[in-house]
Amino acid sequence: MIYNNVQKEIASKIEIETKLSNWKDWRWQLRNSISTIKKFEHITGICFGKEEREELERTFEKFPLSITPYYLSLIDRDNFRNDPVFKQAFGCVEELTTKSFELEDPLSEDKDSPVEGxxxxxxxxxxxxxxxxxxxxxxxxxxxxxxxxxxxxxxxxxxxxxxxxxxxxxxxxxxxxxxxxxxxxxxxxxxxxxxxxxxxxxxxxxxxxxxxxxxxxxxxxxxxxxxxxxxxxxxxxxxxxxxxxxxxxxxxxxxxxxxxxxxxxxxxxxxxxxxxxxxxxxxxxxxxxxxxxxxxxxxxxxxxxxxxxxxxxxxxxxxxxxxxxxxxxxxxxxxxxxxxxxxxxxxxVMPNYIISWSTNKVVLRNYEGVITTYKEPDSYKPKMCDRDCGNCNLELAISEKDESEVIGIEKLLSDECDTISLIPGDNERLTRREHHVCD
Missing domain, CATH: 3.20.20.70 (Aldolase class I)
Structure with missing residues (x-):
């Protein structure tokens, strides 16, 4: 007996004599992954029309289909069009629509790859x-x-x-x-x-x-x-x-x-x-x-x-x-x-909880919409940081001092350098300045 009737039905359509030990064997699950529309239809009883099947075939030619029998068993077949498991696992012709702003490698992972992998x-x-x-x-x-x-x-x-x-x-x-x-x-x-x-x-x-x-x-x-x-x-x-x-x-x-x-x-x-x-x-x-x-x-x-x-x-x-x-x-x-x-x-990205602030107060709101104030300290003495952790008067009790170079926004907030702005390399205004100097 397998966990439930749906899993038992799926398993029997894959292998008639499937046992619980088979179903719970992850290698068996991989060997029997559903990777074709025909197999999906056979196991689930869900059938697609000729035109939709042709569209799906084109989709899976570009983006392959693979669903484990276990995950397939979670699909609500009576309402599969709206089922969250089906939508994540199966596919649709919309995947073949590429917008102008979409990218093959949107996070530039390949560009940030110093060595393979x-x-x-x-x-x-x-x-x-x-x-x-x-x-x-x-x-x-x-x-x-x-x-x-x-x-x-x-x-x-x-x-x-x-x-x-x-x-x-x-x-x-x-x-x-x-x-x-x-x-x-x-x-x-x-x-x-x-x-x-x-x-x-x-x-x-x-x-x-x-x-x-x-x-x-x-x-x-x-x-x-x-x-x-x-x-x-x-x-x-x-x-x-x-x-x-x-x-x-x-x-x-x-x-x-x-x-x-x-x-x-x-x-x-x-x-x-x-x-x-x-x-x-x-x-x-x-x-x-x-x-x-x-x-x-x-x-x-x-x-x-x-x-x-x-x-x-x-x-x-x-x-x-x-x-x-x-x-x-x-x-x-x-x-x-x-x-x-x-x-x-x-x-x-978060909702805005700071409404406003001045030199001595911050105005905040909470999740209920209650607006409140937080009083800033009157006598805070700024501690200048030159990133020389070995001589820091805070006496950080750490064996390894982090004296690495700061970058980005942290650099603008740091006291160790005189940088006042971060400017993109293709800034038009600075490009004009360079041309003006050359002229």
Whole structure:
């Protein structure tokens, strides 16, 4: 007997004699992933008209289809057109519509890649692409240009290039394993990778970004957890977008990870007609924290090709944040961010809570609309900072002093240099000045 009648029906259509042990075997799930419209129709009983099927075929030629039997079992077949699981897993002809402002690589990850597989955007951390393969291809994926590329299942020789880069850059203290999905690697290959990275002296933490607890929770085996526990501190972020994805099986997977001592976070993407509702998002974050997962980010949908039908106005995200701030626990509230096109990184976006301020008061409002004031100190003595931590009168009791060079907005706020502005390289006014000097 399999968990429920839907799963039993799906399993029997795949293999007549399927047992519970088969269904819960993550490798069996991968071997039997649904990757064609014909197989999808056969298993679900959902049928598409000739014209729609032809449009879908064109869609999947460009952006492949792959759904695990487990995730397929979550689809409400009686209302599949409106089902949040179906919309994330299946696909539609709108994916072939590319707007003028959409980009193949909207976050410029390839441009910020010093060696194959590494994206180095922030000063102290890197993203390590260890695979382009996932157990399921999410239709809203920002890396649709890469996901499904079976030619990029890196060998150890290729991964070693990324490891060598991290080892040769001592400012990197945080390595995020991403993809595709890192847990598509075998336990043995993943352990080899973790052993190599964690042996680098300046690497303080490793993170794994995976959607396995959502789309293939059986991948979280006792053997996997036992292996991962050897590499603490190891942080794991997953990707639940809707409360319907938090099932008995996903809860069991999350419990194994939490009991293994891994801090768990969740990154959701705001998706039109999937989770763009304050009540849905509040239910999601509440279910997450019940399962020891802290909501980490709520992403505005990226400007990747073919995602226009998923995007909401930023105002919808602000509305959702208004429904969470003050209305639920602080640790249940994600940070709403826009991952800036062109590689600018994550930019937090929040409702405005500062109404005004003067030299001695700040006027604020709370989630109820109550307006209040905060009195600034009258006698604060500014502490000048030249970044010479070794001679700081604050007597910082830390063994390693951070005397790295400041950049960006921090540089403008710093006392160590005379920079008064940050100016884009193609500023027309300065270009005119240069031409004037030349003349």
């Amino acid at each position: 590494i994206t180095h955007r922030y000063p102290d951390r890197v993203l390590f692409h260890v695979s382009n393969v996932c157990s399921m291809y999410c239709r809203h994926c920002t890396r649709k240009r890469k996901v499904g590329d079976v030619d990029f299942i890196p060998r150890k020789e290729q991964l070693q290039k990324g490891i060598d880069y991290v080892a040769s850059n001592p400012q990197v203290r945080d390595v995020l394993l991403s993809g595709g999905d890192p847990l598509m690697l075998s336990d043995e290959k993943l352990e080899w990778l973790l052993d190599k990275i964690t042996s680098i002296p300046h690497v303080e933490i490793v993170r794994i970004g995976t959607r396995m607890p959502v789309v293939l929770p059986y991948r979280i085996t006792d053997k996997l957890v036992s292996m991962l526990k050897k590499y603490h501190p190891l942080w794991i972020n997953t990707h639940f977008n809707h409360p319907n994805e938090i099932t008995t099986s996903s809860k069991e997977a999350l419990a194994k990870l939490a009991d293994g001592g891994f801090p768990l976070g969740n990154q959701s993407v705001l998706l039109a007609d999937v989770n763009d509702c304050p009540r849905i998002m509040k239910m999601l974050v509440h279910k997450l924290v019940q399962n020891r997962v802290r909501p980490y980010y709520l992403y505005q949908c990226d400007l990747s090709e073919g995602l226009s039908h998923f995007r909401t106005p930023i105002g919808k995200g602000i509305e959702i944040m208004e429904s969470l701030v003050g209305h639920t626990s602080g640790f249940a509230r994600p940070t709403y961010v826009i991952d800036a096109p062109g590689g600018g990184g994550k930019i937090p």
